[in-house]
Amino acid sequence: xxxxxxxxxxxxxxxxxxxxxxxxxxxxxxxxxxxxxxxxxxxxxxxxxxxxxxxxxxxxxxxxxxxxxxxxxxxxxxxxxxxxxxxxxxxxxxxxxxxxxxxxxxxxxxx
Amino acid sequence: xxxxxxxxxxxxxxxxxxxxxxxxxxxxxxxxxxxxxxxxxxxxxxxxxxxxxxxxxxxxxxxxxxxxxxxxxxxxxxxxxxxxxxxxxxxxxxxxxxxxxxxxxxxxxxx
Numbered sequence: 001x002x003x004x005x006x007x008x009x010x011x012x013x014x015x016x017x018x019x020x021x022x023x024x025x026x027x028x029x030x031x032x033x034x035x036x037x038x039x040x041x042x043x044x045x046x047x048x049x050x051x052x053x054x055x056x057x058x059x060x061x062x063x064x065x066x067x068x069x070x071x072x073x074x075x076x077x078x079x080x081x082x083x084x085x086x087x088x089x090x091x092x093x094x095x096x097x098x099x100x101x102x103x104x105x106x107x108x109x110x111x
Numbered sequence: 112x113x114x115x116x117x118x119x120x121x122x123x124x125x126x127x128x129x130x131x132x133x134x135x136x137x138x139x140x141x142x143x144x145x146x147x148x149x150x151x152x153x154x155x156x157x158x159x160x161x162x163x164x165x166x167x168x169x170x171x172x173x174x175x176x177x178x179x180x181x182x183x184x185x186x187x188x189x190x191x192x193x194x195x196x197x198x199x200x201x202x203x204x205x206x207x208x209x210x211x212x213x214x215x216x217x218x219x220x221x222x
Contacts, residue, residue, distance in 0.1 A: 032209055043201055043213040044154070088154065097142050097209050098167040101154040 003027075004091050006102035014110055019076040021105050023089030026070065030093035033065055035074045038086045038104070047087070048074065079109045113138065115204050115214035123220045129190040132217045136183050136204030142166075143185040144211060145177060148199040157200075160185050189219075197221045 003026040013019045021035075032051055036044035048063040050056045050072070056063045062075040072091075076083055089102040116135040124130050136143050144167075145157040156169040160179035177187045183204075189196055197220050203211035 034210070036213075043199075043216045046210060046212065049210055090154075092209055096161065096166040097144050097159050097203070097205050097211055098156050098169070099144070099146075099154075099203075099211060100156065101146075103153045 004089055004100050004102035006087075006089050006105045008103055009106040010108050011105055012108045012110060013079050015079060015081060017079050017109075019079045019083065019107055019109070021074040021076070021087050021089075021107065023072045023074075023102050024070055025072070025089075025091045025100075027091065027093050027100075028067075028070065030067075030070075030091045032092040033063070033072045034090040034092070034099070035061075035063060035072075036088040036090060037083075038088055040085075044088055076107075079107075081109050081111050083107060084109050115202055115212055117200075117202050117214035117217050119217060120215065121218050121220075123222060124192050125222050126192055126194060128192050129188065130192060130219060132187045132189075132200055132202075132219075134185045134187070134202030134204075134214060136185070136202075137212060140204035140206050140212075141183050142205040142207070142209075142211075143179055143183065144203045144205070145185070145187050146201045146203065147171075148201060148216075149197075154201070157187070192221045194221050 035047040050063040064073045086104040090099040142161045144159040159167040179185045205211045
């Protein structure tokens with residue numbers, strides 16, 4: 001059974017701080033890793049994708065991947081109240097498109 | 112460019128009925144995946160269609176089925192509805208390269 005694990009939170013950070021979200025996965029053959037943001041009552045929205053070990057930065061977001069430790073993280077710098085949402089880690093190891101999602105981490109950014 | 116379109120947005124059915132949900136992918140996307148999201152189980156993969164063929168299948172009973180048409184539009188059918196089928200059903204489309212973009216979802220309530 002392929003698993004993706006996330007701390008459900010809530011993770012509470014003050015406005016302007018760095019939010020750090022973590023995810024571990026069990027399937028060593030996983031190739032593609034994604035972070036989605038989901039606001040309450042809305043559908044998931046892609047934030048970042050990462051495929052190789054190391055860091056990938058896009059604006060205020062940095063994704064980090066360590067395949068040896070089977071670990072993916074997302075850093076959000078200068079957190080804003082509008083970043084308050086559930087962040088979903090997703091992993092794809094198959095041919096085709098079959099994402100396995102973690103349970104999500106609820107982030108709360110307090111003004 | 113239009114996003115992924117799902118219809119209808121909301122559905123109310125009673126136990127034992129069947130339901131058909133529709134998904135129109137982003138233009139040029141040939142892969143369509145379906146997911147079920149519930150508070151208890153989170154986001155779970157149902158199946159993926161590519162070029163009118165089911166390419167991947169999740170761990171759901173045979174009451175859940177789907178198909179894809181030559182224009183890449185996809186439908187998902189659930190027969191003999193159960194209370195536990197109440198969920199947000201999400202469709203995602205992708206080119207090869209497996210970044211999936213989600214539609215707004217169809218919220219199904221089974222009474």
